[in-house]
Structure formats: structure tokens, C-alpha cells
Amino acid sequence: MMFKKPKLGKYFFEFTSMFLAVISAFALNNWNDNRRDALAEEKVLLEINNGLKLDLVDIKANITGHKVAKDAIIYFKKILNNVPVSQDSLMEHHFYLTGDNNSVMNVSGYESLKSKGLEIIKNDSIRSQIITLYENNYVILKNYEENSIMNQSFVNYYFPIENILANSFSYDENGNLKNIQLPLKLTLKEKNLLHSYLFRMNNSRNNKLYEYRLVEKKVIKLQKQIEKELVKRW
Structure with a gap:
């Protein structure tokens, strides 16, 4: 009785074809996943x-606002110390x-990043800077401007200062502040309180x-790095 030799060539070809098909499908699927993640990362970075x-x-506008406020503090310090000032800029x-x-601050991009997963940002330096900026620096600014009671100039000082200076102010028929009578006629307590208010406001502004x-x-710095990273993709 004769036995037929197995057709090893045929089986090898079929096995190789199946193996390559599986590897190709896996590679394609992996490529699609990487491409999808790369597009998502690019969209978030943009x-x-x-x-x-x-x-x-917003940052530049607030810097200007605090610098103008510091100018106002200097102006009223001069008034308090009987240094001549221009009445034309009193109202301002x-x-x-x-x-x-x-x-x-615009946090929508960061919220999108968190929803997709922070690890979607492949550049470790950029990812770290983004997290620090939104979770730390922006929070500190918001607390300074809105949540920290001791740093609220209007709430803490507007009415106390007005009560001290009200008798020295003159207003026109439209209710606009026109001038201030100089030199100020203040008690020692009132003068010391004004010095204290101006000092604390100045520290807060600084x-x-x-x-x-x-x-x-x-x-x-973060903008430059993000834009440099995006250029690589285009």
C-alpha cells in the first residue's frame, strides 16, 4: 500500500497567506487607531x-487694568500728602x-482634552505645561481676582474711602466728579486709614x-511649543 506525501507546499502557502492576512489586518487596525488618536490630538491642540x-x-487687558489702578493709587497718595495733582484726571x-x-480664561480646549484623556498629548513637555497652566496658574489668577476676599478692592475699600473723602468731592449737575478740595481736611485717624487702604491695595495689585x-x-511659551508641534503634522 502506497502513502501519498502530504502537500507541504500547499499548506505552507495557505498558512503563510492566513498569517500575512492577520498581520496586515492587525497592522491596518493599529494604523487606524494611531491615526485617529493623532487627529484627535491635533484637534485638541488647535x-x-x-x-x-x-x-x-484677557491677560494683557487685566495687566493694563492693574497698572492703571496703581497709577490711581499714586495719584491719591499725592493728594493725601498735599502734592499738587491735575484735577482734570481726578474722575478717571x-x-x-x-x-x-x-x-x-478659555478652558473649553482643556475640558476636551480631559474628556479624551490627558495621555492623548504625546509630547510630555507640552502635556505637563498644559496641566500646570490650567490646573494651577489659571486657578490662582481666578482666586486672586474673584475668590480672595482680601484682594477685592471695591468690596473692601470703595465705601471706606468714599466716606473719608466725600466732603472733599465736588460734583457737577450731571453727577460727575468735578474736583477735590485741597488740601484735604482729615483727622489723623482718617489720614492713617487712607494710607493703610492705599498700601494694601497697592500690595494686592503688585x-x-x-x-x-x-x-x-x-x-x-506654551503657544510656541504647540504651534511648533502642529507644524510637524502639516
């Missing part, structure tokens, strides 16, 4: 970068003296300006 551009506008300085700002300038640098 959204965050666009938000950072808007944040910079009075308006900005106790004015507060809001920290309106602290806020320090944080804003720090965040401004971080935002600009």
Missing part, C-alpha cells in the same frame, strides 16, 4: 492654542482706584501683576 490666543488678550483715577477685574506676568510668559 482648540487649546486658539483659546490661549484669547487668554492672552477715582474710577480706576478700586476697580476690580475678572479672570475669564501680587496680581506678578501672577499675570508669570502666566503671560507661560502662555506665550
